[in-house]
Amino acid sequence: MMAGCNSTFRLANPYLSDKETLYHLGISTDDNLQQRFGDVKYICLGGKNKRMENFANLLYRDLGYPENSEVDDASKPKEERKLIDITGSAGRYSMFKVGPVLSANHGIGPASLSVVLHELLKLIHFSHCNDVSFIRIGTSGGLGLEPGTVVITDTAYNGLLQPHHAQVACGKEIHYPSVTNPDLRNGLLKCALTVTKQCVIGNTLSANDFYEEQARLDGAFCSFSEDEKNAFIRRAHDEYGVKNMEMESTCFTAMCLRAGVKCGVICVALVDRLVRDNVTGVKGTGVGTDNKLKEWELLPQVICAKYIKEN
């Protein structure tokens, strides 16, 4: 199943036919996949559709409006062409192509991520791509970090502090290891350090829930005490090297490893969870004012675009 550097990417699933519909992406094997997507080398994913549209536009400018992009009207002058959402009317995700890069959103949580990742892996299989890297750019809660710090993931842990993704398949639970590619994470770090000094490699806790699984007290429910919360976050930080918490990286890294594609995760920490739960904080505290949040959210995009440009 592993695809070597210069060999065409293949999925090992024996049940794949040569006629398939990528239902949630709104495309199918009838849509000239190899011609349109055969040159893809990077697939960048993030939660929000607007963020990934923004990232695509940023990249489009940075890469000098490459011809092999999916645009509204190729007869217009380059600078006036608009990137189009490839998913059309499917209505689940947004996806843009800029030269050798696909930029797509994955929504919130592992289930939403896994749907689009299954279909993207099928897309590069049917497009006969080779040497594709998957990079997730996201937001997260940091542990013991100044808000605005960039965290590049080493190993992703699930909410039970296990270094795997628990995949239920046909009624049985199977565990898949969840770790990023060493070359990719070191390359991202090197690039990140030219953009910001506040940048670390660390482990990431990836939860199937924003509130209780991440030990937040401020959801609709809370089944634990403040002391239990503090002990859990402290243990994740001290014993497991967890630097941030988000919701997709165990699933993301496990699926990429399983498919034999390189993967990296680069997230900005919007809050220090050793100090508080709420991302925006409270007005007047100076934590997470709207402008700061926007600036921080841009950091992984800028670093990722720079990495792609230089590699």
Add this chain to the structure above:
Amino acid sequence: MMAGCNSTFRLANPYLSDKETLYHLGISTDDNLQQRFGDVKYICLGGKNKRMENFANLLYRDLGYPENSEVDDASKPKEERKLIDITGSAGRYSMFKVGPVLSANHGIGPASLSVVLHELLKLIHFSHCNDVSFIRIGTSGGLGLEPGTVVITDTAYNGLLQPHHAQVACGKEIHYPSVTNPDLRNGLLKCALTVTKQCVIGNTLSANDFYEEQARLDGAFCSFSEDEKNAFIRRAHDEYGVKNMEMESTCFTAMCLRAGVKCGVICVALVDRLVRDNVTGVKGTGVGTDNKLKEWELLPQVICAKYIKEN
């Protein structure tokens, strides 16, 4: 924690303060919640933002353009007012208010659903609402049903065929029962039968994944054989009364039960999983042509709108 029929809804979480930010909905306790949302009686949720916007507009017309809706400009003639997306620039979900109804999308999967549900439960808590019903309207794969059949959920099972939602909280797994409200599901059935004859009450398998957990062979990976797939789906159908599969109902019903609000789930089945995996089927089979899919997707909306109008 249980809220009686005519008493104000309260959450039991002792850590809630009276200043809270509903981060992913883009609103906070500073936004006149009681005045704006105190009259809410129904919260309708579905996966896609466009579907829930469409549902809100359908309801707006059906309820005769009620004044207590969130619109762009209340000085315009009623029919010309446009419903606004309350979540503004938060960029995660869309939400609309039509009279006593909130219509919001929850994205794909339990994690995405749980984030918005936590914040909606906090919203009705801070708005001092009473007697609120939560209804999920969705799409699903049917088991032994003609595509286009409407399924109203009794009990939701997880991907291991257990009738509970497994919630990890602060490093521990806790199981919460996942069943709909009997009055609400019977009321929905009664209403549904006036719209379509193809309608049943049954159990729902709710998976944290679209492909392998739902025993589909056509994902990027497949860790089981076609025989194992068929045996699993057959067992779910024959031994557990599972009539359809989707991705949110265990989490949805468990959280609603836990909060003490009534909940119901009404989904249309787009494919018979005893026959095939792929939702759109293949061109020429007559399964899931675009027009049929749109027609089917509308059924839960029409039934839900009718139920709200008549209750």
